[in-house]
Amino acid sequence: MYMKKRFNSFMDDSSLEKLNEELVWKSKRKQKQKQRLSEAIDQLERSESVKPRNDILPVKQNRLLRNVVYCGIALVILSGAFVSSAFVSPAMAQVAAKIPYLGQLFKQEPVSDVLYKELETKGYKIDSLGQTYYGGKKQIEISVTGSEKYFKSVKSDINKIVKDTLEARQYDSYKVKITRYAPSQYQYKPDPRQEKYDKIDQEIDNELKKHNYHVLSATIGGFDQDVKVELEVPDTENHIKEIEQIINDVLIKNKEEKTPIKVYKINLKKREQDGRWGNIISDVGEDLLGKEEYHLKMVGYSVHPEPQVLIYTSLSNSEENKQFANELEGVIDEFLQTEDMKAKIKGDSYKVIIYAKGKKKLN
Amino acid sequence: MVRILENTKKEEIERWYDDHSDAILKFILMLVKDYQQAEDLTHETFVKAYLSYDSFQQNSSEKTWLFRIAHNVTIDYFRKQKPLSLLKDFILSKTDPNRLPQEMIELKETSLELYQALEKLKDGHRKVILLRKVQGFSVKDTATILGWSESKVKSTQFRAIPALRKQLVKDGYVYEETV
Numbered sequence: 001m002y003m004k005k006r007f008n009s010f011m012d013d014s015s016l017e018k019l020n021e022e023l024v025w026k027s028k029r030k031q032k033q034k035q036r037l038s039e040a041i042d043q044l045e046r047s048e049s050v051k052p053r054n055d056i057l058p059v060k061q062n063r064l065l066r067n068v069v070y071c072g073i074a075l076v077i078l079s080g081a082f083v084s085s086a087f088v089s090p091a092m093a094q095v096a097a098k099i100p101y102l103g104q105l106f107k108q109e110p111v112s113d114v115l116y117k118e119l120e121t122k123g124y125k126i127d128s129l130g131q132t133y134y135g136g137k138k139q140i141e142i143s144v145t146g147s148e149k150y151f152k153s154v155k156s157d158i159n160k161i162v163k164d165t166l167e168a169r170q171y172d173s174y175k176v177k178i179t180r181y182a183p184s185q186y187q188y189k190p191d192p193r194q195e196k197y198d199k200i201d202q203e204i205d206n207e208l209k210k211h212n213y214h215v216l217s218a219t220i221g222g223f224d225q226d227v228k229v230e231l232e233v234p235d236t237e238n239h240i241k242e243i244e245q246i247i248n249d250v251l252i253k254n255k256e257e258k259t260p261i262k263v264y265k266i267n268l269k270k271r272e273q274d275g276r277w278g279n280i281i282s283d284v285g286e287d288l289l290g291k292e293e294y295h296l297k298m299v300g301y302s303v304h305p306e307p308q309v310l311i312y313t314s315l316s317n318s319e320e321n322k323q324f325a326n327e328l329e330g331v332i333d334e335f336l337q338t339e340d341m342k343a344k345i346k347g348d349s350y351k352v353i354i355y356a357k358g359k360k361k362l363n
Numbered sequence: 364m365v366r367i368l369e370n371t372k373k374e375e376i377e378r379w380y381d382d383h384s385d386a387i388l389k390f391i392l393m394l395v396k397d398y399q400q401a402e403d404l405t406h407e408t409f410v411k412a413y414l415s416y417d418s419f420q421q422n423s424s425e426k427t428w429l430f431r432i433a434h435n436v437t438i439d440y441f442r443k444q445k446p447l448s449l450l451k452d453f454i455l456s457k458t459d460p461n462r463l464p465q466e467m468i469e470l471k472e473t474s475l476e477l478y479q480a481l482e483k484l485k486d487g488h489r490k491v492i493l494l495r496k497v498q499g500f501s502v503k504d505t506a507t508i509l510g511w512s513e514s515k516v517k518s519t520q521f522r523a524i525p526a527l528r529k530q531l532v533k534d535g536y537v538y539e540e541t542v
Binding site: 013015016017018019020022023024025026029030033034036037038040041044 | 373376377380381384385386388389392402405406409410413414466467468469470471473474477478481492496497498499
């Protein structure tokens, strides 16, 4: 007897295309995974901001941005690729060259701090507020809590306050972005693995406290194959082996014995210096980034081997712009010689390096 | 290196996630044949995309770039797998050919046979079919994703399609005489 088994007697391209449609990833699951990704990125940003390696960073990590996680403002490492992204037109570069004189820089509170206080005093429901810089785009970003109706009713008022404040400082480089923070979008169920890691961290902490070693931090974390314990100790600590043993015991107890321990030896003097220069750069950048006339994309710094103030401009690498850069260096230097700044610099010697787009040195 | 504040990178990655995570998950799933792993590796793909975002060159589409990362992530996964878990995987795949967790991912009945036949193909064959036919990538993009030459893509595809047909026959999903 002959019997026909079902279909697919003819397998063709359309049946293969159909396979893609017929395999359906449940959107609930997809959203859950999206949340996981979002969390992971936030965690990455946080852990990057405390990593001891590399010449560290910052610019304006505003304490008011503790809600950073939710408004999605991120700290990133600025790569060469980013720096070289072209963005100023030759016409603008021309204008730059013609600026005859650059005004003095003043030490000012970050404009986002001022704005936050003002909006708070006036009773607006602000979730977070910060200055953001990406791809040369400078923004004041404000996230407002409350209902959609409330948001609509206050948005233009907030906008006006921000615009006025910026104008008073003659800051013309910022765009203003006001969004509504909708908590429901960000609800996240804790990840069991993260909970386990939190527990392990706690146990490591407890064990280490029983001894008199100098440990700066010890935390377990990472992604999938890459999980490790990151141990930070001062480079003067001589008992690393013993500390590792203590951590290992906790790992074994928690069936994580295969997790490697990565030791970071921290030069505390450098770290202190790093922190100081982070503040200094924040002061240097405030006015510079706020005003178009400086043609800045970003400011940065490094303390390795010695302090350097790094200024990334959107200017092309021309003779006129070199002149501009020298003038700019003078302005920055003058600012760094003020009493306020001297107190922070504590006699460190430093360099100011100004870059054209494409990371060519201009001065 | 300098660190700056930014917001768009995360937003951009999330947008990519909205647009492409489905395709990536399915691609990985059909390579690793394990839903949970596929989910983890998809996650890893997007985390890696975030981490190396600055090196993304505009000369390929983001989708191609993401698939390339996904492919590399999958290869790494197989490399790191221990023999024991490979064995486990082998046994599992023998005993439970349709172990997709229905509450998370659903395969319609009409494509079940094709899915199962694809699972049984050689790695290279399966990859080329998934990229060229299921996802609709060009030969050039497929070559970029797999890190192969274009001619290798073409010749593999040339053999892969008949191999798939043969597998379908073998599984009895085409006309077949039975007594």
